[in-house]
Amino acid sequence: MFFKSFTDENLAQNAYLIGCQRTGESIIIDPPREFDHILKAAEKEGLHVTAAADTHIHADYVSGARQLAVQHGVKLYLSDEGDENWKYGYTDGMDAELVTQGTKFSIGNIDFEVWHTPGHTPESISFLLTDRGGGATDPMGIFTGDFVFVGDVGRPDLLEKAAGIGGTADSGARDMYRSIQRFKELPDHLIVWPGHGAGSACGKSLGAVPISTVGYEKQFNWAFQINDEESFVEELLNEQPEAPVYFAEMKKMNKVGPAILKGEKIDAIASAVELEALEAQERVVVLDVRPASVADKGLLKGSINIPFNKSFTNWAGWLIKYDEKIVVIADLGEQAEVRKALQSIGLDTIIAFADPSLLEGLELVAYGTLAVSAFLDDMQDEDTFVIDVRNDSEWNKGHLEEANHLFLGKLRTAEIPTDKKLLVHCQSGARSAIASSILKARGFETVKHMAGGYNAYSAEQSAN
Missing domain, CATH: 3.60.15.10 (Ribonuclease Z/Hydroxyacylglutathione hydrolase-like)
Known part of the structure; x- marks a missing residue:
């Protein structure tokens, strides 16, 4: 055998x-x-x-x-x-x-x-x-x-x-x-x-x-x-x-019965103008799969950043709707694997791939990354709204008293005050980076997340 x-x-x-x-x-x-x-x-x-x-x-x-x-x-x-x-x-x-x-x-x-x-x-x-x-x-x-x-x-x-x-x-x-x-x-x-x-x-x-x-x-x-x-x-x-x-x-x-895949070729976007035009279309989501440490320095306006790692498929399934057309920003060497990962959960509506180099010269947005001490200082501002995007069990084990629990998987449609500066954290900083890109895509002006997340906060509290 x-x-x-x-x-x-x-x-x-x-x-x-x-x-x-x-x-x-x-x-x-x-x-x-x-x-x-x-x-x-x-x-x-x-x-x-x-x-x-x-x-x-x-x-x-x-x-x-x-x-x-x-x-x-x-x-x-x-x-x-x-x-x-x-x-x-x-x-x-x-x-x-x-x-x-x-x-x-x-x-x-x-x-x-x-x-x-x-x-x-x-x-x-x-x-x-x-x-x-x-x-x-x-x-x-x-x-x-x-x-x-x-x-x-x-x-x-x-x-x-x-x-x-x-x-x-x-x-x-x-x-x-x-x-x-x-x-x-x-x-x-x-x-x-x-x-x-x-x-x-x-x-x-x-x-x-x-x-x-x-x-x-x-x-x-x-x-x-x-x-x-x-x-x-x-x-x-x-x-x-x-x-x-x-x-x-x-x-x-x-x-x-899932659709039969036939290996159709997916178009590659040739210019920044074409990328902007696709992003502006209705029911199109631009999915940026670069590492958060790269993407946080400049995201295409309206795009969502889900880094291509072991958690990618899970969060793509949570955050991308099945009736949306998907434009993927990814390095050429990763595009085939990204496609397989999305198709493994039935997200077959990829209409185009774009190389990250096309972002040069376009209108980009960014979110801030704060150390724990700076994050806590910003929380003192009455104009801030603190968001904890962790899951229920993590929240129940301990959370910031000022935080509002809004799970990452539902953040694209969650009700959030529009007149506040947003401070976001998770357990380690990875999910809050995704969350920050979502909030910027939704049009929130000031978004910052905590480096190291609740783990870093807890470590500093123990040290003090």
């Missing part, structure tokens, strides 16, 4: 390539939308990808299953569990098997058995793997998707918070409790291959270790230590991170 995992660091998302070396067949579990690197890895090993399977209708990224079926003719294995609201709607006319609890299928001499493991979502399934070609008669491990992570379990509140389906958080938590009780019956030696690692918003305390075992999770995963259903439900729903607004769009897209 051949086995290789692939991690998209922007989404903390894991995909798995499993191949039978005797027959040359292979399958991708939870394929990402951009999968060419996985196909190349299979080809290198003399394997042909003949199948793909999703553990559930994903909410945090666009699945590559439909693209694989249409473009490469692979067979799909998709869940037929859950109610009518969570059925795949794009399988007509393609080779697809809708699977349920107990369904078995094989890829060459590798056997898979479907487990229905609801909780994160009603249709969630896991796959037990047995390497029959290697002489095994019992499973080696289990692909858990967003059911069991290393040190955590999938959050059950996304349908309610992101998709607006009321009452599903509590019922999902109870489903998760029952799924865990079944999981506890599995042999301790089974390997656990999760769908995500640390950095994903699909749980609240995911570990950074890429794999685990059933026995380890039974012993150390917090969710396995609570044996009372009511206590478990309360703890599972407590302090879950904010559900990104784009999750609702992802659920819908992966349910009805």
Whole structure:
């Protein structure tokens, strides 16, 4: 058996390539939308990808299953569990098997058995793997998707918070409790291959270790230590991170079938005049992906700066609307990767790329960066409005008494006094830089943020 995992660091998302070396067949579990690197890895090993399977209708990224079926003719294995609201709607006319609890299928001499493991979502399934070609008669491990992570379990509140389906958080938590009780019956030696690692918003305390075992999770995963259903439900729903607004769009897209990417060439903006003209168009957002330390010295008026790093995809999903046309300001060497990152969450409406050199000579805006002491001094001015853009759990652990809590992901539409000077901070200074660019794009004249954020403030308070 051949086995290789692939991690998209922007989404903390894991995909798995499993191949039978005797027959040359292979399958991708939870394929990402951009999968060419996985196909190349299979080809290198003399394997042909003949199948793909999703553990559930994903909410945090666009699945590559439909693209694989249409473009490469692979067979799909998709869940037929859950109610009518969570059925795949794009399988007509393609080779697809809708699977349920107990369904078995094989890829060459590798056997898979479907487990229905609801909780994160009603249709969630896991796959037990047995390497029959290697002489095994019992499973080696289990692909858990967003059911069991290393040190955590999938959050059950996304349908309610992101998709607006009321009452599903509590019922999902109870489903998760029952799924865990079944999981506890599995042999301790089974390997656990999760769908995500640390950095994903699909749980609240995911570990950074890429794999685990059933026995380890039974012993150390917090969710396995609570044996009372009511206590478990309360703890599972407590302090879950904010559900990104784009999750609702992802659920819908992966349910009805994402658009097939055809590799169309995206235009490069040739002049500063053209860049200004595009920015002025209605429903166009200019997305500047340069590092904040560069962008803060001069932003195109009306643009938003989200630096291209591991947090880029998350904040792009929060802040860019799906009906907006996107113009990206990025260095030539980064443009292809930026495009992949945006398309991985269904932001396909990129109309042009612009090199940062085109900003020279244009009307630019800037925001200020203040040391903690200067920030606190400016707070004494009655004409200032202090904004804390951190998440709920960070705010609840401690905050400036003068601050107004306005979460970064909702800052483009938040109500803010128009007659005040704005002072912004987050935990480290990274999110407040994004926030400052948003506020400048909204037309606020004076915007300054705190270098080092609340961490730096807390350190200075302790030192004093």
